[in-house]
Amino acid sequence: MSSTSRTALGNRPSPSAAEGTPAGSWRGMAAAAAAVVAVSLAGLVGLGLAVVVVSTLDPGGGLTVGGSVGLAGRLWLLANGGELELPSGPLRVAPLLLTAGLGWGLARAGRFAVHVGRPSTSRAAAMAAAVLVAGHTLLTVLLAAALDSGSAGVDLLRTAAGAAVLGLAAGGWGVLRDSGGLDACLDRLPGAVRPVLRAVVAGLLALLALCTAVVAVALAADASGYAAVSGSLGGAGAGALGMLGLGLLLLPNAAAATLGLAAGPGFVVGTGTAVSVHGVTLGAVPALPLLAALPDTQAVPLVAFISQAVPVLGGLVAGVVLGRRMGADDGGPVPAGLWSLVAGLLLGVASGLVVWLAGGALGDGALADVGAPPLATGLAVALQAGIAAAVAGTISRWRALG
Numbered sequence: 001m002s003s004t005s006r007t008a009l010g011n012r013p014s015p016s017a018a019e020g021t022p023a024g025s026w027r028g029m030a031a032a033a034a035a036v037v038a039v040s041l042a043g044l045v046g047l048g049l050a051v052v053v054v055s056t057l058d059p060g061g062g063l064t065v066g067g068s069v070g071l072a073g074r075l076w077l078l079a080n081g082g083e084l085e086l087p088s089g090p091l092r093v094a095p096l097l098l099t100a101g102l103g104w105g106l107a108r109a110g111r112f113a114v115h116v117g118r119p120s121t122s123r124a125a126a127m128a129a130a131v132l133v134a135g136h137t138l139l140t141v142l143l144a145a146a147l148d149s150g151s152a153g154v155d156l157l158r159t160a161a162g163a164a165v166l167g168l169a170a171g172g173w174g175v176l177r178d179s180g181g182l183d184a185c186l187d188r189l190p191g192a193v194r195p196v197l198r199a200v201v202a203g204l205l206a207l208l209a210l211c212t213a214v215v216a217v218a219l220a221a222d223a224s225g226y227a228a229v230s231g232s233l234g235g236a237g238a239g240a241l242g243m244l245g246l247g248l249l250l251l252p253n254a255a256a257a258t259l260g261l262a263a264g265p266g267f268v269v270g271t272g273t274a275v276s277v278h279g280v281t282l283g284a285v286p287a288l289p290l291l292a293a294l295p296d297t298q299a300v301p302l303v304a305f306i307s308q309a310v311p312v313l314g315g316l317v318a319g320v321v322l323g324r325r326m327g328a329d330d331g332g333p334v335p336a337g338l339w340s341l342v343a344g345l346l347l348g349v350a351s352g353l354v355v356w357l358a359g360g361a362l363g364d365g366a367l368a369d370v371g372a373p374p375l376a377t378g379l380a381v382a383l384q385a386g387i388a389a390a391v392a393g394t395i396s397r398w399r400a401l402g
Helices: 022-057 065-079 096-117 122-147 156-179 181-187 193-221 223-232 236-263 289-293 302-325 333-358 374-400
Strands: 084-086 089-092 267-269 274-276 279-281
Touching: 022 065, 022 096, 022 122, 022 156, 022 236, 065 084, 065 096, 065 122, 096 122, 096 156, 096 236, 096 333, 122 156, 156 181, 193 223, 193 236, 193 289, 193 302, 193 333, 193 374, 223 236, 223 289, 236 267, 236 289, 236 302, 236 333, 236 374, 302 333, 302 374, 333 374
Parallel strands: none
Antiparallel strands: 084 089, 267 274, 274 279
């Protein structure tokens, strides 16, 4: 094979003959297995140390080391999409900040497997990805089985499915990206697809950033309420630190719920509390300081009305990014407007997915449903962002072409 030959995965020179042999595939699979173990160990050890330190600072004694490790493990299972069966009912809310960190680690593991194994065929890359997904799923199930108990059971089937999906999405993306498979797939699609995908990512990040800002404003407006709830939980500074850490892990979940508010459908915290621009219903909520951002009265707060601009702003960001990223052969302002409309619709799909991932259940009965409605939120964002993106994309492309 000549040095200028190309692999089936992308437009890069093929590795040497030894790297294209089954031995190269085995190296990639071994690297994937080692990397996924490293990701799990690093994540669990870091999370466990954080919980142990907070418990140690508690003047009342806090959790034992074993209890702290168990709490860290259960947070890890929830981040993988698992479900805990508690005496109060099912707990099914993924701390999305921890989930995002885990996804980043799995993506890095997939990229590491490619760099070590250097797969020369799509089959070799798929084998490395399969080992990564299977390894992450197996480790998560083993952890779930170890933590399963009468007082805090674990839904093994849901946990295994969640871990497999996360491993496939994050680890598979890492393998596909660095093996050249992603470029090979995108090269077969119209040239504007790449700018569309970049626009959707930029728009989604803008939506979440703006919604996080809304949550921050709501918390700042009721700082005394946050302090009161945090102080009522005891543990002095350690309790406050622990609640702050949990709030940070759940901050993306709060931002996703706020996206439901901004889009129009609103969100709920159980059956007794519902917040939307059409009205506010207040009921009993868990003693979580982050929930101090909820309104204190039945009146719709001003920040809720202001947040209605968020979907439009996200669409504008997507349209501007697409208009500037389109290539010379991708057309003028009119095609840019049409592609921007597609980007806005896809932004609605992505928003619905994020809202679905952020929701869940905090128990039986009154807290069986927490979060914004995914379908209604996705449709509302798609409509508002799509129109805004089409206008912004047309203007941005016109200005880019001079």
